[in-house]
Amino acid sequence: MGELRLMKGNEAVAEAAIRAGCDGYFGYPITPQSEIMEYLMVEKPHERTGMVVLQAESEVASINMLYGGAGTGKMVMTSSSSPGISLMQEGISYMAGAELPCLIVNVVRGGPGLGTIQPSQADYFQAVKGGGHGDYHMIVLAPASVQEMSDFVKLGFDLAFKYRTPVLILSDGAIGQMMEKVELFDPIPRRTNEEVIRQCPWAATGKPKERDHIIITSLDLDPAGQEKINLKLQAKYRQMKKDEVRFEMIQCEDAEYIFIAFGLSARICQKAMDIARAKNIKVGLFRPVTLFPFPAKAIAEISKKVKGMLVVEMNAGQMIEDVRLSLDSPQKVEHYGRFGGIIPAPDEVVSALEQQIIGG
Amino acid sequence: MTEEIIIAGFGGQGVLSMGKILAYSGVMQNKEVSWMPSYGPEMRGGTANVTVIISDDRISSPIINSFDTAIILNQQSMDKFEKTIKPGGLLIYDPNGITRHPVRRDINIYSIEAADEAGKLGLSKVFNMMVLGGFLKLKPLIAPEYLHKGLQKSLPVRHHNLIEDNEKAVEIGKALLKPVLVLN
Numbered sequence: 001m002g003e004l005r006l007m008k009g010n011e012a013v014a015e016a017a018i019r020a021g022c023d024g025y026f027g028y029p030i031t032p033q034s035e036i037m038e039y040l041m042v043e044k045p046h047e048r049t050g051m052v053v054l055q056a057e058s059e060v061a062s063i064n065m066l067y068g069g070a071g072t073g074k075m076v077m078t079s080s081s082s083p084g085i086s087l088m089q090e091g092i093s094y095m096a097g098a099e100l101p102c103l104i105v106n107v108v109r110g111g112p113g114l115g116t117i118q119p120s121q122a123d124y125f126q127a128v129k130g131g132g133h134g135d136y137h138m139i140v141l142a143p144a145s146v147q148e149m150s151d152f153v154k155l156g157f158d159l160a161f162k163y164r165t166p167v168l169i170l171s172d173g174a175i176g177q178m179m180e181k182v183e184l185f186d187p188i189p190r191r192t193n194e195e196v197i198r199q200c201p202w203a204a205t206g207k208p209k210e211r212d213h214i215i216i217t218s219l220d221l222d223p224a225g226q227e228k229i230n231l232k233l234q235a236k237y238r239q240m241k242k243d244e245v246r247f248e249m250i251q252c253e254d255a256e257y258i259f260i261a262f263g264l265s266a267r268i269c270q271k272a273m274d275i276a277r278a279k280n281i282k283v284g285l286f287r288p289v290t291l292f293p294f295p296a297k298a299i300a301e302i303s304k305k306v307k308g309m310l311v312v313e314m315n316a317g318q319m320i321e322d323v324r325l326s327l328d329s330p331q332k333v334e335h336y337g338r339f340g341g342i343i344p345a346p347d348e349v350v351s352a353l354e355q356q357i358i359g360g
Numbered sequence: 361m362t363e364e365i366i367i368a369g370f371g372g373q374g375v376l377s378m379g380k381i382l383a384y385s386g387v388m389q390n391k392e393v394s395w396m397p398s399y400g401p402e403m404r405g406g407t408a409n410v411t412v413i414i415s416d417d418r419i420s421s422p423i424i425n426s427f428d429t430a431i432i433l434n435q436q437s438m439d440k441f442e443k444t445i446k447p448g449g450l451l452i453y454d455p456n457g458i459t460r461h462p463v464r465r466d467i468n469i470y471s472i473e474a475a476d477e478a479g480k481l482g483l484s485k486v487f488n489m490m491v492l493g494g495f496l497k498l499k500p501l502i503a504p505e506y507l508h509k510g511l512q513k514s515l516p517v518r519h520h521n522l523i524e525d526n527e528k529a530v531e532i533g534k535a536l537l538k539p540v541l542v543l544n
Contacts, residue, residue: 006393007382008512032399117399178422179380181387239496270420345425 002183009149009175012182013105015080018045018151019187022103023074024052027063028084031117032173033107036079049190063091063104070100071216073196073203075157075244080104082123083114083175085131091205092166093132097218097229099146099202101160103153104138107176110341118341119173121263124318127170128292135230137237139167139244140291140331146180154185161246163236164202170291172314174264237293246289247298251277255284257357258302260323261312264286264343269312271346276353283353291319296326298349308332308357312349314337331355361416363501364424367440369433374488377514378431379410381526382492385502385510386414394422399419399457407436414501431495433475435459452494462540469540470498477536478529485522486529493533 007015014036017025022045027037037055042326045051056062062078069076080088085106112119125142139159141152144199149171197205204214220226248266251273252258253287259269266287276283286302286309288295303309309331311320317335322331336352338344361541365382369375379395386393396411411427413419430441438460445451447466456463456475474490483490496502502510502521511523 004387006380006387173399174396174423177397177399179383179393180419180422181393264423268421268423271424272421274420336454343423345423346421347425 001159002185004180005184006179007127007146007182008035008177009143009146009171010107011039012146012150013153013169014043015037015184016150017077018043018049018051020154020157021049021075021188021190022051022077022157023190024054024069024076024236025058025078026054026062026066026069026076027078028056028059028062030081030084030196032109032119032176033079033081033105035176036107043219049187051190059087060091061096063088066102067091067095067098067100070095070102070202072135073200073205075101075154075161075191077103077105077157080109081107081109082111082120085123086125089126090131092138092267093130093134093136093167094137094218096132096138096233099164100166100216100281101157101164102166103156103160103169105171108170108172110339116341117173119175119264119314119343120339120341121170121172121206121265121314122316122318122339123170124234124291124313124315128169128294128322136233137240137292139163139165139240139293140287141167142168142291143175144263144266144287146175146178146182149175150184154188157159163240165236172264173341187350239311241293244290245293245295245298247295248287248289249298249302250285250287252284252286252302255305256284256307257281257283257353258286258306258309259283259312259318259353260286260288260299260309260351261319262291262319265312265314267348268344268346272312272349272353275346275350279350281350281358281359288319294322294326296322299323299326300328303331305335308334308358310349310353310357311335312344312352313337314343361501362419363414363429363499364427365412365414365429365431365495366409366427366441366444367412367431367433368407368437371406371408373408373433375408375433377412378488378492379412381489381507381510381514382502383414384514385507388509388513389502389506391501392417392419394419396422408421409432409437409441416526420426424496429495429499431491433491438462452498452537454491454493463498465541467541468543470494471538471540472533472536473538474533474536477532481532483529483532486526489526489529490533490536493530494537496530497534497537
């Protein structure tokens, strides 16, 4: 068993980055995720593993530092909260286009605009539909606990390098700020330069005589060439949809109704499920863990076995669009959401189920 | 066993750290725990509260709106949280600074004059641990040896010389507890 600690979600991300063998963190402070960089600064990972931690002059600078680091095959990451992630979109699109791996953590706060510092899930569209320009996706992981904040850092880096793609952890202010028990994984040594050269033949690691220059770019002015790049990206996304879909189902075996929720909302729905079951309402929970690729097939399957489904989100109805696209035939699917930093209470969710699905 | 607790008072009273010590002791005793602070645009001297859940099972929502126990250390928190205690639940409050005493008749109510006592003994730094002692007397969820481990884990090493004072404060707190209303 790994080391047990009581940690904030943000601290767990930072500690997991050091243990995952991350080479560099570049970020700019913003509430509610500032503890990530604070923890790293206090922990001085340069002394533990040689990992670089740098406060950039802006979010735009951080994401471009990731572009540079990833271009040399290094394991790099950044973190921010909603407005800061918006600033990074150009760089993320460039990285997707240049097929560069990196990990980005969004500890979401309420928006639009500067919004509030309270938790929200209103960045779902931005995370799963692209966010920046061009036809691209990131793999999007949605942790629902502090444990997953730690585990998904390691998973995120693995997937980023497996597919040469930016990976986003879509968290929220509550999971970032709350403390839970975490079992930390054992540290993985940072890769040596020789290992990077061997494992990342695409990276700009210095030109030996026997091969051509490696050019990292997302620019190809020839449309035929650009289409080829796009086709390659699309093939990659199809592969992800085949191999990387992750979800969790809780008490769905006998369920007549289903909550569909990710991240913090899924935790609230678990409590709502207990309250509803005490009232003899047989409800289960379907929790997408990857938001891209989305567990469309599994949702289509379960939809056939139940009378109705309630999608619960801390936004005005975003994931519900992907749920509806997953279904073969019209189903009773409704949305319940709170926004702007308000977290729905478990009994409020039960009332919504009773009114919108059971009684509706 | 699941115990859902809200601890609420002024910033600077040690509300968040009391919750952290309780939660960390729970981890050491192999319980599931969650610690969810209010992290809004609070400032020094403003209100602070934290929800702590300790359970033998996986914890569902870390955000809840009714509690088994409320530990209340100022008037604003009394106004906000007295009504959120589950019927049959527990309210512990320090009467220092309280102008409107609790009115519920369907919960167990205890007072603990910890602020006064901590001031008299010159132990105001560990006032929060006196209050925690009062709670642990009524709900002995955490065994003393795990509380010791929880203190070791939550306090920075430079403050480990204060662990003894903290443990002493817990014992003082247990003696300070006074029943106000005890249901049959």
